[in-house]
Amino acid sequence: MRLGSTVSVALSGLVGTVINVEAHIASGLPAFAISGLPDAACAQSPNRVRAAAIVAGHPIRNDRITVNLSPSSIPKRGSSFDLPIACAILAAQGVISSRRTARVAHLGELGLDGTIRPVLGVLPSVLAAARDGIGHVVVPRANAGEALLVDGVRVHSFDTLHSLIETYARLDPEDFPDVDPAGVEPVATREHGDLADVVGQDTARMALEIAAAGGHHLLLVGPPGAGKTMLAERLVTLLPRLSREEALGVMSVRSVLGEVSSDAALDVTPPFEAPHHSASMAAIIGGGGGASIRPGAVSRADRGVLFLDEAPEFKKDVLQSLRQPLESGQVVVARARESVTFPARFQLVLAANPCPCGMGFGKGLDCRCQPRELRTYLARLGGPLMDRVDLQIQVAPVSLAHLNGEPGESSADVAVRVDQARAQQQQRWADLGVGLNSWVPGRVLRRGRFALPRNQLVDLHKALDRGWLTLRGFDRCLRLSWTLCDLRGGTVPTREDIGVALGLRGQGQVAA
Template sequence: MGLGRAGAVALVGLTGHVVQVEAHLAASVPGFTLIGLPDAALSESRDRVRAAVTSSGLRWPNRKVTVNLSPAALPKQGSGFDLAIAVAVLAGAGLVDAASAARAVHLGELGLDGRVHPVRGVLPAVAAAVAAGVERVVVAEADAAEARLVRGADVRGVATLGELALAYGAQIPPPAVLPPVARGPVRAPRAETPDLADVLGQGPARQALEVAAAGGHHLLMVGPPGAGKTMLATRLPGILPDLGEDESVEVTALHSVAGTFDPSVGLIRRPPFEGPHHTATAASIVGGGSGLPRPGAASRAHRGVLFLDEAPEFAGRVLQTLRQPLEQGELVIHRAGGAARYPARFQLVLAANPCPCGRAFGKGLDCTCSSLARRRYFARLDGPLLDRVDLQVEVAPVRRADLADGARGEASAAVAARVRAARDAQTERYLGTGWATNAEANGGWLRRRLGARVRVLGDLDRALDRGQLTLRGADRVLKVAWTLADLAGRDGPGAEDVARALALRTRSGS
């Protein structure tokens, strides 16, 4: 009878839990039993582990093997437990040093030839292990660069199970040298963010984009095709500040779990940009999958921009799923395998035509849509969703004078400097509150901060009394007014800031 132990990590959302893998070997009818709430992929590890052990020149124990994943009540999924299971079995059989195996966390999938394959979520898994006091981590060679991004981790990358067994004292001939398994293809990183200088004209829309960046506000742009809505939206990340250290780790961990992170570029330092097609499903936007769900586009856009082009063409159910992250900055997704919580504090940018044909602009003389078709088209962006969008502006067609002038617009670098100064003012204002931007702040808190200057909210209060705004809408106008003051370098909004914020809310500020 023998007992071996090895460490592993189970991820539930972005939260990692250190799991102790125990392998009990008894002198009984040979067999293999895996317990501790494994999913289907993990249950199949029996055959992968057995083949990998024998392919590595090691003897599979001819005993009854029972593997327990503790804590047993925690759901476990994926093939990343293979390496830990193999090491625990070998330790229980006395083929490797049990003490060395028990002191480390092992993350990797095993191939039938004994090679160690990379897995998703290495960064948050290693971070969880280090936070739990386990600094020694063994991963696939292809995952070593990602694991070393975690400070305090003592990382060992291995290409094969045989290589690790030798390091743990196994008495076997040196295994054959096999090429390490490369990481699977990841989504190509976005090219350098295009510059705002490429946008000709569109002064009011550019100003709205700057306000959105400075305060972290959501933005709706309505205009005919070709007016430049997509050009403006894709340039928003270029004027946002770099991510802070904690934000970089959080965003990188999300993309690691999603399988879209390339560790060769290090931590993600720039705000991400996600632009799903209007045929995207709700699961692809908010996250989904069998068992425990994986992050969708909304979470991959965390601390960045989620752009929905042709927003009224998205399914109504997809748009409704965005209410929770817009309000709370996170997504809680429940599936049969459990619930996963992913951060999703993004800036939502919506672009829409004024009608199905797109020509209902100005006098709308060229529009071929019926009044009913126009109402139905824009009604897809329902009130509860639009009530959470701070800035709603019209984007007019580019005029001939804008082209004839030939002058480039203001560059992103100049706009980004003003945005950075406004964000610094907000950082100082919200120190100790847990908020980072005006968009995240509490409206009541901002009203109280005005003190005796609360009279500047006269226009806003009258709009609320007339029913033009909901209470939530009024709070969001106030937040935009504070952002306008921050951009102007003032210590609080004046009546002109409130009036301008109100105009930007009602699509009359363009």
């Protein structure tokens, strides 16, 4: 029996596991079997490997071939195992040296014409290989850009199986040609406009600053044309730039979706995702048919902003399913036989018209809605979801007087205050293991050393007694007042901070 081996990577969500790919060749009835939980696409690998090997000039011999992908408990999805399987078999046949292939990670689909074709999820796969101490990866040419973003690993690309075999015949992996990183910008940022573009809207500007500083979810209620989308987009410009590790995580989601271009740069701008209200559950939460489980908008928005415009128009079950990621920062997509976890720590911005016709603002004279429609419209967002939205404000249409006013502060100026406020929170909550006021449990704010003195809470208690606030609303006001306090550089929220917080969260007038 002859043996050949190499390594590859299997992905579950964004988590990669290094897989040993071993080929055993024995005499006996010709066969070509793959063991170790291959899915349908992976199990069809023999057809593509056979065809590609013929074109490469080294046909697979008619022996009894067994390929084992271990550990066998981890599902192997898709066609990216074609290339490692071909290498392991050719090593077992003595065409290339198993000593050379053994510690090189291979990823790639083989075309019937012998070309090495792009696959999904190369970035998280190469990250996993590098973490496991693998020094060399061979990836499809179109995926080389994302692989190059990973530190501590050398990236090699070949267009065909033939050219890879030729190179293995002559060289140790140490001497393989490297992919030329020229043309790949190391770091990029996207344009999302500037807060200075927003005319008037003082309350909304303040709400954005508070939302950015404390990580609070936000609801904007206002008529069409009031600039809700423009405001939401600018939240991204106030948030801190992503760290290298965070940016790699954000890009890994795009890698799994096959959306990273070959000249990809590491984008340090927090993502902004704005799915349409007609989007399916799978598009928002994740899932999808066929072989692959795809991350949804909640994961694309990880480390950034998820914006739901016309939020009451989203399907009810979609809105309710946001609760899991809002609570845990990740989303579990369950399928018949398995479940996959994707990251989903996003900041939620909801926008809604005041009523179905959109005209129910101010005195509401132009509103054509029935009283019953008015009552149920914003209630579609659901109490449990709105319980997590600390900031609920009204956005009025811009008046002519505003158009001639002074331009507002720029995003860069506001971002300085946001950074300072965030630094203060990180210090204060370090023992709790949370970084932002919005993540602090209500009981921590009500009892113990962070509880505010009774005389400062008078207005909050009054609102609670009169039923204007629920206990959850009470906690949200406390969280907001801590952020207001951090933004002005204070140490403890004052009665005035609490007054402002009460005013801000009551504005949206969504129940509880």
